Amino acid sequence: MSSSMEQLYQQVILDHAKFPHGRGLGEAVVGVHSAQSHQVNPTCGDEVTLQVDVDDAGVVRGVRWDGQGCSISQASVSVLHDLVVDQPLSTVDRLAGSFRELMQSKGQGLDDEDAEEALGDAAAFTGVGKFSARVKCALLGWVALDDALIKTGAPRTEREDA
Amino acid sequence: MGEGPALAHAQPSRTIEGNAVSTTLEAAELAAVRADFPLLERTLRGGKRLVYLDSGATSQKPDVVLDAEQDFYLQRNAAVHRGAHQLAEEATEAFEDARARVASFVGASPGEIVWTSNATAGINLVAYAMSNASVGRGGAAAERFALGPGDEIVVTEVEHHANLVPWQELAARTGATLRWIGVADDGRLRTEELATVVTDRTRVLAFTHASNVTGAITDVAAFVARAREVGALTVLDACQSVPHLPVDLHALGVDFAAFSGHKMLAPTGVGALYGRRELLEAMPPVTTGGSMVEVVTMAQTTYAPPPQRFEAGTQMVSQAVAMGAAATYLSDLGMDAVAAHEAHLAGLLLDAVASVPGVRVIGPTDTRDRLATVSFVVDGVHAHDVGQVLDDAGVAVRVGHHCAQPLHRRFGVAATARASAAVYTTDEEIEVFREALAGVRAFFGVTDEREGVA
Numbered sequence: 001m002s003s004s005m006e007q008l009y010q011q012v013i014l015d016h017a018k019f020p021h022g023r024g025l026g027e028a029v030v031g032v033h034s035a036q037s038h039q040v041n042p043t044c045g046d047e048v049t050l051q052v053d054v055d056d057a058g059v060v061r062g063v064r065w066d067g068q069g070c071s072i073s074q075a076s077v078s079v080l081h082d083l084v085v086d087q088p089l090s091t092v093d094r095l096a097g098s099f100r101e102l103m104q105s106k107g108q109g110l111d112d113e114d115a116e117e118a119l120g121d122a123a124a125f126t127g128v129g130k131f132s133a134r135v136k137c138a139l140l141g142w143v144a145l146d147d148a149l150i151k152t153g154a155p156r157t158e159r160e161d162a
Numbered sequence: 163m164g165e166g167p168a169l170a171h172a173q174p175s176r177t178i179e180g181n182a183v184s185t186t187l188e189a190a191e192l193a194a195v196r197a198d199f200p201l202l203e204r205t206l207r208g209g210k211r212l213v214y215l216d217s218g219a220t221s222q223k224p225d226v227v228l229d230a231e232q233d234f235y236l237q238r239n240a241a242v243h244r245g246a247h248q249l250a251e252e253a254t255e256a257f258e259d260a261r262a263r264v265a266s267f268v269g270a271s272p273g274e275i276v277w278t279s280n281a282t283a284g285i286n287l288v289a290y291a292m293s294n295a296s297v298g299r300g301g302a303a304a305e306r307f308a309l310g311p312g313d314e315i316v317v318t319e320v321e322h323h324a325n326l327v328p329w330q331e332l333a334a335r336t337g338a339t340l341r342w343i344g345v346a347d348d349g350r351l352r353t354e355e356l357a358t359v360v361t362d363r364t365r366v367l368a369f370t371h372a373s374n375v376t377g378a379i380t381d382v383a384a385f386v387a388r389a390r391e392v393g394a395l396t397v398l399d400a401c402q403s404v405p406h407l408p409v410d411l412h413a414l415g416v417d418f419a420a421f422s423g424h425k426m427l428a429p430t431g432v433g434a435l436y437g438r439r440e441l442l443e444a445m446p447p448v449t450t451g452g453s454m455v456e457v458v459t460m461a462q463t464t465y466a467p468p469p470q471r472f473e474a475g476t477q478m479v480s481q482a483v484a485m486g487a488a489a490t491y492l493s494d495l496g497m498d499a500v501a502a503h504e505a506h507l508a509g510l511l512l513d514a515v516a517s518v519p520g521v522r523v524i525g526p527t528d529t530r531d532r533l534a535t536v537s538f539v540v541d542g543v544h545a546h547d548v549g550q551v552l553d554d555a556g557v558a559v560r561v562g563h564h565c566a567q568p569l570h571r572r573f574g575v576a577a578t579a580r581a582s583a584a585v586y587t588t589d590e591e592i593e594v595f596r597e598a599l600a601g602v603r604a605f606f607g608v609t610d611e612r613e614g615v616a
Binding site: 001002004005008009014018043044045046047068069070071072073131134137 | 563
């Protein structure tokens with residue numbers, strides 16, 4: 001395999017794809033604002049349904065999801081789950097912005113080392129940016145999260161659309 | 163095109179011994195064919211040789227086609243069917259000569275070929291003409307195209323969305339009902355359902371000549387015979403057949419057929435709709451405006467005879483000229499030889515897929531009545547990931563639902579990978595594909611416990 005393939009399919013991505021976190025839809029805990037979003041990538045048929053719970057303090061209390069698709073799309077939702085649960089919306093929005101920027105970096109990574117550090121396992125997706133056809137796969141869960149958060153009606157920080 | 167571009171290409175002699183196997187392309191001839199396609203020589207990331215197995219999506223283009231398009235612009239570009247100057251005459255001649263070449267290639271008359279922007283546009287043209295007839299346009303002659311509540315449109319479960327969605331929409335506009343012929347587990351159409359699904363209420367029977375997913379070739383004769391019994395119009399999606407098989411539309415007896423240029427070695431932006439002359443003459447126009455009229459007053463308009471009636475506005479002249487060149491190129495190779503070569507490749511592709519544990523074909527696993535188009539799923543690995551590993555070896559395949567979601571749903575899969583060959587595909591390329599495919603499950607750490615699924 002070529003090095004770009006090894007960069008694309010980092011072990012952490014393969015692990016998340018095989019043993020995804022947060023998978024399985026269900027009921028929200030009482031006392032939170034919950035919403036759900038279903039997103040489809042029409043070019044390949046990848047799907048994700050994501051539920052998010054936000055409490056009155058603007059903290060994400062739960063993410064549940066289900067979906068089917070390639071290892072990149074499914075691993076990305078799993079990593080998203082780990083990153084955003086128990087984080088305030090301001091942090092979630094910052095992470096989402098960093099991840100979008102990472103996907104557009106054509107495999108170069110972020111200039112802002114702190115931002116890249118904050119992405120944790122999601123930084124493993126850097127290599128995806130080299131394959132323009134796969135960027136949508138990695139973003140599918142993040143699009144669902146954004147849509148679901150809007151539906152909760154929770155106040156959001158201004159997001160820069162990268 | 164007496165003074166047209168040099169369309170002749172090197173044609174090595176071929177030994178024809180009177181049977182299908184011996185009329186396939188010989189090694190020297192295949193090498194000559196490949197030399198006609200400059201793109202096939204390029205390399206990819208890491209210096210890998212390109213192995214192009216995505217011709218079902220779009221074909222590569224030979225020099226003669228690219229030259230024909232360029233020659234049109236360099237030597238005879240002018241507006242066609244208007245103007246009396248020499249350039250306009252030459253442009254019109256090139257345009258109409260291309261129509262004749264394409265018509266001859268598919269066993270039709272030039273007056274039965276309408277240029278369209280692609281095959282999708284051709285099918286929509288028929289559907290919208292019927293829609294217009296349904297509200298009374300085209301007068302008494304067009305009544306045969308009118309649909310209403312109680313009428314039925316029959317399609318099949320293998321259709322590309324292009325031969326499904328226009329009929330769903332036509333049904334919604336007219337109140338007609340959409341029904342369909344199912345597909346068997348081996349990927350072939352349940353032709354026996356024609357007897358029950360197609361009835362006296364059926365007004366249109368729209369079906370593909372060959373599936374872009376399963377590669378299965380339809381028993382067109384059975385469909386046409388049943389449609390005639392009940393007086394239904396037949397609409398054939400010939401996108402996957404025309405580039406790969408000898409097609410004689412008059413012999414097939416269909417009423418309409420649509421096919422695209424870009425899948426048959428021609429540029430994008432051009433396709434053709436075939437309609438039996440008598441039907442085109444009775445059919446009301448769809449897109450209206452310049453070039454498709456006879457007499458226009460402020461109050462009303464009379465329309466030109468077909469095919470011009472259906473070619474409003476400036477046409478894709480250079481692409482049409484190039485499609486004519488592509489038809490000639492394929493005719494010169496001989497579609498029997500093309501089909502024999504691809505039948506051989508279909509066998510190799512099926513063998514390649516069968517040789518790898520945990521890979522399952524969606525479609526017929528024998529070579530009878532099928533194209534060299536093989537869709538498959540790799541147990542435990544998503545099609546997109548399969549495609550990525552193959553791409554790393556330089557092998558270009560299509561992944562996804564191939565614009566046939568109902569068919570994928572029928573087989574319980576969201577996506578497949580598809581390897582599709584063309585006249586320029588070699589045995590060696592299929593071996594590169596096989597080797598790359600053999601490495602897919604190992605790369606993703608899929609264990610062999612579930613082997614035998616295939």
